Amino acid sequence: xxxxxxxxxxxxxxxxxxxxxxxxxTIRQAVSLSSSLESILGEPFSRLEIGVPGLKACxxxxxxxxxxxxxGIPAKYPSIEGLPALKNAASKFLKxxxxxxVDPQCIVPTVGSMQGSYNLTLxxxxxxxGRDTMLYIxxxxxxxxxxxxxxxxxxxxxxxxxYRGEKLREKLESYFATGRITALLFSNPNNPTWVCLTDDExxxxxxxxxxxxxxxxxxxxYLCMDFRNDLSHPYQAPFQPTVAKYTDNYVIxxxxxxxxxxxxxxxxLVAFNNTLFKRRYEALRERYGMARLGQCFIHSFLYxxxxxxxxxAQYAMAAMLQGAVDGTLDxxxxxxxxxxxxxxxxxxFVKNGFHIVYDHDGERPIADGFFxxxxxYDMDDETLMRALARCGISAIGLNTTGSGQYGIRVCVSxxxxxxxxxxxxxxxxxxxxxx
Amino acid sequence: xxxxxxxxxxxxxxxxxxxxxxxxxTIRQAVSLSSSLESILGEPFSRLEIGVPGLKACxxxxxxxxxxxxxGIPAKYPSIEGLPALKNAASKFLKxxxxxxVDPQCIVPTVGSMQGSYNLTLxxxxxxxGRDTMLYIxxxxxxxxxxxxxxxxxxxxxxxxxYRGEKLREKLESYFATGRITALLFSNPNNPTWVCLTDDExxxxxxxxxxxxxxxxxxxxYLCMDFRNDLSHPYQAPFQPTVAKYTDNYVIxxxxxxxxxxxxxxxxLVAFNNTLFKRRYEALRERYGMARLGQCFIHSFLYxxxxxxxxxAQYAMAAMLQGAVDGTLDxxxxxxxxxxxxxxxxxxFVKNGFHIVYDHDGERPIADGFFxxxxxYDMDDETLMRALARCGISAIGLNTTGSGQYGIRVCVSxxxxxxxxxxxxxxxxxxxxxx
Numbered sequence: 042x043x044x045x046x047x048x049x050x051x052x053x054x055x056x057x058x059x060x061x062x063x064x065x066x067t068i069r070q071a072v073s074l075s076s077s078l079e080s081i082l083g084e085p086f087s088r089l090e091i092g093v094p095g096l097k098a099c100x101x102x103x104x105x106x107x108x109x110x111x112x113g114i115p116a117k118y119p120s121i122e123g124l125p126a127l128k129n130a131a132s133k134f135l136k137x138x139x140x141x142x143v144d145p146q147c148i149v150p151t152v153g154s155m156q157g158s159y160n161l162t163l164x165x166x167x168x169x170x171g172r173d174t175m176l177y178i179x180x181x182x183x184x185x186x187x188x189x190x191x192x193x194x195x196x197x198x199x200x201x202x203x204y205r206g207e208k209l210r211e212k213l214e215s216y217f218a219t220g221r222i223t224a225l226l227f228s229n230p231n232n233p234t235w236v237c238l239t240d241d242e243x244x245x246x247x248x249x250x251x252x253x254x255x256x257x258x259x260x261x262x263y264l265c266m267d268f269r270n271d272l273s274h275p276y277q278a279p280f281q282p283t284v285a286k287y288t289d290n291y292v293i294x295x296x297x298x299x300x301x302x303x304x305x306x307x308x309x310l311v312a313f314n315n316t317l318f319k320r321r322y323e324a325l326r327e328r329y330g331m332a333r334l335g336q337c338f339i340h341s342f343l344y345x346x347x348x349x350x351x352x353x354a355q356y357a358m359a360a361m362l363q364g365a366v367d368g369t370l371d372x373x374x375x376x377x378x379x380x381x382x383x384x385x386x387x388x389x390f391v392k393n394g395f396h397i398v399y400d401h402d403g404e405r406p407i408a409d410g411f412f413x414x415x416x417x418y419d420m421d422d423e424t425l426m427r428a429l430a431r432c433g434i435s436a437i438g439l440n441t442t443g444s445g446q447y448g449i450r451v452c453v454s455x456x457x458x459x460x461x462x463x464x465x466x467x468x469x470x471x472x473x474x475x476x
Numbered sequence: 477x478x479x480x481x482x483x484x485x486x487x488x489x490x491x492x493x494x495x496x497x498x499x500x501x502t503i504r505q506a507v508s509l510s511s512s513l514e515s516i517l518g519e520p521f522s523r524l525e526i527g528v529p530g531l532k533a534c535x536x537x538x539x540x541x542x543x544x545x546x547x548g549i550p551a552k553y554p555s556i557e558g559l560p561a562l563k564n565a566a567s568k569f570l571k572x573x574x575x576x577x578v579d580p581q582c583i584v585p586t587v588g589s590m591q592g593s594y595n596l597t598l599x600x601x602x603x604x605x606g607r608d609t610m611l612y613i614x615x616x617x618x619x620x621x622x623x624x625x626x627x628x629x630x631x632x633x634x635x636x637x638x639y640r641g642e643k644l645r646e647k648l649e650s651y652f653a654t655g656r657i658t659a660l661l662f663s664n665p666n667n668p669t670w671v672c673l674t675d676d677e678x679x680x681x682x683x684x685x686x687x688x689x690x691x692x693x694x695x696x697x698y699l700c701m702d703f704r705n706d707l708s709h710p711y712q713a714p715f716q717p718t719v720a721k722y723t724d725n726y727v728i729x730x731x732x733x734x735x736x737x738x739x740x741x742x743x744x745l746v747a748f749n750n751t752l753f754k755r756r757y758e759a760l761r762e763r764y765g766m767a768r769l770g771q772c773f774i775h776s777f778l779y780x781x782x783x784x785x786x787x788x789a790q791y792a793m794a795a796m797l798q799g800a801v802d803g804t805l806d807x808x809x810x811x812x813x814x815x816x817x818x819x820x821x822x823x824x825f826v827k828n829g830f831h832i833v834y835d836h837d838g839e840r841p842i843a844d845g846f847f848x849x850x851x852x853y854d855m856d857d858e859t860l861m862r863a864l865a866r867c868g869i870s871a872i873g874l875n876t877t878g879s880g881q882y883g884i885r886v887c888v889s890x891x892x893x894x895x896x897x898x899x900x901x902x903x904x905x906x907x908x909x910x911x
Contacts (some may be wrong), residue, residue, distance in 0.1 A: 097548055190764070303550045346590070348619070352740030
């Protein structure tokens with residue numbers, strides 16, 4: 042049984058790493074701090090900050106990628122439009138699990154959804170003079186705001202905490218009505234809160250996207266991981282909910298990182314609605330000589346950014362998507378392990394006096410998944426995270442994710458074994474006794 | 477023996493593809509046009525426009541990448557700083573073949589040199605208020621200018637044709653003295669002319685970079701492919717010439733695409749001079765909370781762009797670089813095949829009345845390599861390319877590469893067999909007889 046580190050030790054290590062506020066540290070600083078405190082503690086930290094896949098990579102992908110390597114694929118530039126087999130499999134996958142019709146030609150691979158959202162942000166900022174602002178539903182993935190900052194794209198954001206259900210309409214409309222919002226970005230299920238927007242909320246977003254001609258960028262990094270419903274059967278309801286049911290103004294980002302535990306190979310897809318893909322924008326024609334959004338996105342934006350995505354990884358993703366469509370690869374079952382872990386970890390937190398911050402979708406308690414949010418009475422992020430660090434627990438402060446609430450993001454991917462759970466419980470008990 | 481296609485057939489096909497001027501068509505349009513004309517011609521085109529590796533991918537890379545896949549690497553996000561084995565091998569490689577000392581920490585993988593130049597362009601435009609302009613030595617890779625256009629970065633360019641040797645100083649100085657140039661980009665050897673800057677020219681660039689505090693972005697896509705000198709022996713002179721001998725204000729881009737025929741996997745490296753890597757910029761500190769160029773480039777720019785480069789491909793490139801350093805992988809010998817082909821193809825062109833447009837580096841005739849430039853008397857690009865297309869030959873017009881000279885870029889990578897050479901000769905003869 043460990044003892045809490047002294048405040049003095051913590052502050053000294055923070056000073057050594059140039060960290061003024063632990064709740065505002067970068068992930069990299071946070072990881073370095075945990076590593077150096079571990080050596081004082083004499084035991085590994087309970088790492089709740091790391092959002093990496095905690096499962097093995099899909100073997101179907103690995104086998105297909107190895108075959109592509111043996112076939113000499115590395116010598117050939119990938120088509121910037123993407124491997125036909127990948128585009129076709131993705132089109133079928135979107136039908137099978139999201140119940141939407143997207144033509145293969147409207148789907149293009151990207152170097153992770155990061156490259157997708159980065160280039161969509163940039164492209165959307167250039168479509169219509171005056172429409173220059175991105176809107177982000179928060180809490181969200183801080184990297185998306187970094188992208189806008191790097192690119193110099195104007196952006197706004199709001200915390201969804203107070204605006205669930207019908208309240209979302211008025212809030213969104215207050216931004217959309219300015220005429221400056223070109224696109225709205227959110228993830229569903231959501232990183233970091235695991236909020237899953239309800240069908241009512243998605244309908245509101247879709248209706249307003251139509252009314253104000255805003256493009257909706259829907260990040261499906263955690264597709265089919267709302268385990269309250271069994272979304273595992275291809276071509277069978279229920280399906281992954283999507284804003285695509287309510288508007289044609291959508292672009293979906295679909296990453297291999299979490300659904301197939303294939304994060305290392307940096308491959309994802311961007312899928313444009315068929316009509317939006319072909320929509321002409323005068324500003325694109327003037328600047329690039331290509332008026333159609335889809336064509337310009339691929340041949341100007343993605344071409345300039347990296348001239349395509351790893352050729353062999355495209356074969357891997359094609360095989361995994363096809364396996365899922367054919368029912369030979371049950372990816373939902375594989376990732377449901379995260380739901381199992383989340384249930385255990387949430388119970389440990391609640392038992393020790395914590396509450397779930399973002400706790401409901403409409404009437405339903407939030408799902409168990411990759412992330413959840415936890416607060417401790419009215420303790421602010423900095424106080425909470427310092428106390429947790431002294432007890433050997435590292436996490437991410439909600440303030441860094443655009444939340445206005447106090448608390449931390451807990452990621453369950455690095456908690457794998459009963460020993461991990463036992464250790465976390467012991468430390469949270471220690472925390473509750475001392476703070 | 478084919479007959480030239482009629483002008484009417486050519487114009488009809490151009491109209492069908494919305495191509496007004498063949499010399500201004502995009503690569504994609506040009507490829508489509510060739511494909512549709514092939515069906516009329518009844519024989520394959522001589523494809524001189526395609527700049528893809530014409531060799532097999534390095535087996536050492538393939539084997540290492542397959543091992544990484546078997547080890548489950550796809551499940552793990554790559555470190556955004558790059559695989560240590562890759563950084564270490566790259567540092568040794570730069571010592572062995574370029575004779576420069578770059579610390580492993582100053583080297584970071586990118587998704588091809590495209591991602592490198594894209595993010596260097598963006599970063600350099602944000603370093604110092606007022607220094608907002610990129611300068612490109614032309615002819616060059618048109619995609620680099622597309623990058624500046626996509627990013628909205630101000631840029632200038634000039635054709636080096638009239639400014640070889642000491643004349644380069646005054647020309648560069650006319651741009652640098654404005655105080656607005658933040659970085660100069662060129663490739664050496666050069667795409668599309670195969671110009672290899674002489675040591676005198678590199679010294680001029682370095683001296684001016686020091687005097688005006690301009691960062692030099694040196695693209696080594698075709699490293700060690702100036703076959704006039706044997707650059708194949710690690711740690712033995714002669715070495716790949718570089719501006720790094722004359723300034724610390726340099727960043728080198730080193731791609732696996734051509735030197736290891738590994739273009740499909742989209743992996744390259746950016747290597748910062750050790751001092752430049754650590755240099756602090758107040759504007760970066762204000763915008764990103766990170767003042768040091770190298771740290772900010774990796775953790776803000778590359779992180780936002782794609783969160784790293786294919787994990788398994790990093791193992792491949794590490795193995796190939798290490799093999800080259802150890803002398804077990806003679807990549808220079810492998811790619812010298814391009815030199816052999818260039819000699820044959822140049823002779824065919826010259827025999828049929830063409831001249832080499834960019835023909836000397838200082839006193840020496842230009843080297844035989846991946847590309848060369850060819851002109852036909854004073855025929856302009858559009859006339860020349862239409863006539864060549866009617867004879868079954870496709871190429872890229874020099875005008876699209878920022879050249880002020882008439883002519884075409886010839887890439888020899890797709891010409892592999894004696895039959896390819898024979899067919900090209902037959903068609904150029906046909907061309908010379910008819911135009």
